[in-house]
Amino acid sequence: MALKKITWKSLLPICLKSQKNPKDPDKSNVSKQNSLLRLSLSDLSNRSSPLSMSDLSISLVNLHIFTLTELKEITHGFSKSYYLGEGGFGTVYKGFVKEKLRPALKAQVVAVKMLDLDGTQGHREWLAEVIFLGQLRHRHLVNLIGYCCEDEHRLLVYEYMENGNLDEQLFKKYSSVLPWLTRMKIAIGAARGLAFLHEEEKPVIYRDFKASNVLLDSDNNAKLSDFGLATDGPEGDETHVTTRVMGTKGYAAPEYISTGHLTTMSDVYSFGVVLLELLTGRRSVDKTRPSREQDLVEWARPMLKDAHKLERILDPRLEGRYSTEGARRAALLAYHCLSINPKSRPPMANVLKTLEAILDFDDVPVGPFVYIVPSEGNANDLEKCGKGNELKNNDYGEGNEEGEVKKPEKRVKGHHRRRKGHRHRHKLRSSRSRAVFSDSALYSTLGSSLYSPWKFDKLGEEK
Template sequence: MSCISCLAFRQKKLDNSVEEKDNLHLKEKIGGENSSGASSFTFYELSLATKGFKCANLIGEGGFGKVYKGHLSKGQASQIIYIKVVAIKQLNLDGQQGSHEFVTEVLMLSLFHHSNLVKLIGYCSEGNQRLLVYEYMPKRSLEHHLFEPEKSKQLSWNVRMKIAVGAARGLEYLQCKAYPPVIYRDLKSANILLDHDFNPKLSDFGLAKLGPVGDNTHVSTRVMGTYGYCAPEYAMSGKLTLKSDIYSFGVVLLELITGHKALDLTRKSGHQNLVAWFRPYFNNKRMYAQVVDSRLEGNYPPRSLNHAIAITAMCLQEDANRRPLINDIVVALEYIASKSIRELNKRLESKPETNPN
């Protein structure tokens, strides 16, 4: 039994909680494996693709499990038709919750398709194994580039704004184009993957929830996600809304601007929580140049920086109702990104040419 309908049936046996109803709703909308576009793989096939899950192929690791680079081939040994490079996530199944996250991710990514959402190629649910097969993202995660010293210089101001725009478009699709709308619930730099041109794609939908519809204003659920990114009202009450993701997006914007982690226990007291540390600076433009990521070496348009921080401040409003809609965020960020390109190009053109003699 490996079809999507069977996966949902297994989940029903494991968990009769309120969260299981979301998966049943999704299963009804998909209507079977053929409409999902995701293929079913055997554990043997994925073991071959990763050379036995060899350490040399390990490209990521977290609480969810390990991610390996793999090569899927089609054809006989004497005549390989093609080889596809993929990322294979082997989940750590922690009881019912691990199985729930696996089913949720398969169903979510089977339903929803967008250029800024990572593509699910297939899955494996053989025995007690739970694996997911994604398109391979060669630049890995935004977290990797922001916080690995040897990588950070690749993230120019224009690239950072490009990533912000793409991530916002992915979120806009989930909130405005999908029905029912989807609350991502785990938006963070580690879950924003980058292709070879630094185009971002949202990944890891195991914690995603169907959002409120009709007269409902929120979804009640136990608090999940990553500390430092969770909206305060959700962390305190468990009431989840679309605006909860807007807060998390604001934290990612702040990481892009400052180059600091949402939560960094290696920093001194008062600086460890990024939002709490930066909040006093939001209304002090004279301090912006001192808190922007020093690795940018001043190569950013000051007006674009001001606008980016203004958007970030709105996203991080403690009152969820005062946070902007994702549509407005996309429009504002697209304007900043295009303006930044023009301003930086003008700056380069105005520089005097150096005479090598």
């Protein structure tokens, strides 16, 4: 006898009617529920499970259930001007919740994600987000505020993350370069989120850890998002979960791709890929590079254990402003996370401890020498500098790395024409601003929200 097909309305009728919402819990603290009572995604697909709809309602009591009309109002009819981006799940819009939209919901900016019915993800992924983020609360998991389930419409409402995602901040051409300490802070936040999931009584395997799923708030605190592919980990005597292979090329663990066997170590491998991206400033897969460098792990991993070769692969945009010992330890950590043998990879708790220790190294250079090149003809400034004669005879007007002005070079026969050309270019540049700053000086002066010379405590949080 064929089993009766389980429909969405039979699984989740509670989403088709309104429900009162209690006040939101304190988001500053980790709300780790008793895992023995936490509903898992498998509970909904197991016909022998004693799960009732009242159980589901109690577990998701912290979520607001929005109507489609409310979400249209929040996003101004899903206006193009409110468009934030698009992923495998669907389109994401910015929204503004007004003060009196509903009780116990404060006025705030939100992100509204709408399921694309013709996209690569579907109802199961939407339900996974509701089940996991509706029950798990942690400061390094994105906060799910509520959802909408009307007819065929499936939407999710999250807290808004001001700095977008790590992929945008690390790889976009016109974004500011992420400084070393900020990169480590992001890695630590993401590691805390994964460690929390893995240490649950019912472990959760994230399965799709990648740079674009790491969201950043205004202070670059990292939060994991997009739980559509998350699944319950093995329990009891089980060693793995066998699933259909899903995820993103370049981030998925090799044993998962070849066998479909999924463990928490699969997430550790994916974390190693993102850590490698943070170190090198390169994408996990980049078809624009030479063929042997297109796969980041394949190209870079052999060099992670050699301190001399490590300098070749570190992000050149950092311009040497990183902790040498910290970079060495982070590289070794990435090397072990990317091990072909899953048993050789460290658990996320150990990964977190290693990363936190890196913040204790204080050998990060502040920045390169800062020298203000005076405009031509400003004799008063030259006299104040006390270097007037030297600068006058120096065609370049530049200082060396120690901040000393170059001594005038002796002219040789045939050298006059080349020098004249340099003076010509020097005059063309003189109409522009001649101030040269280090990145640290700029951030300090302009007060950029991306980075400021914070002092970090051991856990990577600002003091």
